[in-house]
Amino acid sequence: MTPGPLLSIRGLQVVLRLDDGVVPILDGIDLDLAPGKVMALVGESGSGKSVTAQAILRILPRTLQIAGGAMLLRTNGAALDLAGVPADGAAMQSIRGRRIAMIFQEPMSSFSPLHTVGNQVGEVEDSIDRVARATDHRSPNLGDDGHPHPGSSSRQPP
Ligand SMILES: Nc1ncnc2c1ncn2[C@@H]1O[C@H](COP(=O)(O)OP(=O)(O)OP(=O)(O)O)[C@@H](O)[C@H]1O
Numbered sequence: 001m002t003p004g005p006l007l008s009i010r011g012l013q014v015v016l017r018l019d020d021g022v023v024p025i026l027d028g029i030d031l032d033l034a035p036g037k038v039m040a041l042v043g044e045s046g047s048g049k050s051v052t053a054q055a056i057l058r059i060l061p062r063t064l065q066i067a068g069g070a071m072l073l074r075t076n077g078a079a080l081d082l083a084g085v086p087a088d089g090a091a092m093q094s095i096r097g098r099r100i101a102m103i104f105q106e107p108m109s110s111f112s113p114l115h116t117v118g119n120q121v122g123e124v125e126d127s128i129d130r131v132a133r134a135t136d137h138r139s140p141n142l143g144d145d146g147h148p149h150p151g152s153s154s155r156q157p158p
């Protein structure tokens with residue numbers, strides 16, 4: 001028997017919120033990701049591949065919001081709707097970096113400009129090492145990776 005999808009997305013909508021209205025960015029994404037399978041999302045530049053991944057991980061930039069749909073992640077037989085839990089809540093923190101991870105574009109040379117250095121490095125460190133860290137003093141060793149400002153605050157974007 002074929003196991004059900006690990007991740008099932010139905011009707012995912014993401015909008016760009018402006019002062020005078022909203023602009024649709026994703027308008028009804030449906031996809032099923034089967035366990036143990038590789039799926040490639042292919043499309044022209046600007047078609048929404050990265051925004052889809054950011055929505056799944058709940059790391060959308062502040063201006064973009066999930067406006068509809070469901071993203072069901074199967075966990076021990078139960079399904080958690082990733083679209084319906086707080087982006088920074090315990091459920092998403094335990095999923096990001098452990099069950100779902102993202103390799104950003106140009107991964108060898110850049111961090112995502114949309115999120116702070118601390119967020120991109122620290123949450124994974126925390127979840128893997130289970131070491132309590134004070135966010136204010138988190139200072140990943142970026143010098144080894146050639147980061148031009150390894151000592152800069154982890155609360156700043158790169
Ligand atoms: N922070 C943002 N603010 C406003 N619009 C955005 C933002 N991020 C993405 N978009 C818009 O959302 C759409 C989808 O962008 P996305 O980055 O997901 O495309 P992509 O398929 O990943 O493209 P590429 O192949 O170039 O990586 C584009 O029209 C893009 O301009």
Ligand SMILES: [Mg+2]
Pocket residue numbers: 049050051105
């Ligand atoms: Mg992209």
